[in-house]
Amino acid sequence: MTRQTLSQALRLLPALALLAGGGAARADDAPLANEVRAGAYFVHDATQANDLSGPFTPAGINIRVGDVTTAYFAYLRRLDDNWGLELAGGIPPKVKTYGKGPATVGSVPFDGQEVATAKWFSPSVLLDYRFLTPAYPVRPYVGIGFNYTRFYDLQSTPAGDAANGGPTRVSLSKSFGPAGTVGASWQITRQFNVLAAFSAARVNSNYRSDTAGVIRTTRIHFNPRAFIVAAGYSF
16 A cells, blocks of 8 residues: 555544544443444555466566555444454445566557456455453454455456457456454544554455457456545444
């Protein structure tokens, strides 16, 4: 994640606090059982992939995935004062994929070119543990669980078609893997809070492209890392 993106995220916190309303949490207020959250995901994919393999494929052909920002939503069910179950996700963003490797493939520019786009649906289910007691307005927390990712609406760009040698269909397999988060929430009133968190998940997928019957494949480790800022409403 770039320093500029982190700075933008942190600047959202005061605005979220104003939306949540004024006043301090009272020590005798027990937390409510349900909470909904809305905010922003700032996602960086630390992509690692094997070089693309297949017929007529030059050595060293690889990819990288661009950063993306999207809306964040979550539902939290509190089991007691410290434990809770969280379902988190966001509006599926359009993710851009760029060529990595040789400057050209044949006479076609490749390195740094946008070669494909995709959308992903990627919810996570987490078991959260919140430190301290409800008497403390600021409470750090950690969570661990699982992530499911499904890719759809995959498109090869004109630059991708040119590098592949013609119109190309691309696909990515589904992924299921561990996920975790660490963050802190600030209870503004009994019902409203703001939070900041960092989350990570293991997302691995098999890539396949088909250019007039010429099949090329690779294994991609997306390694998504996300910074989250959000406001929560309890009821």
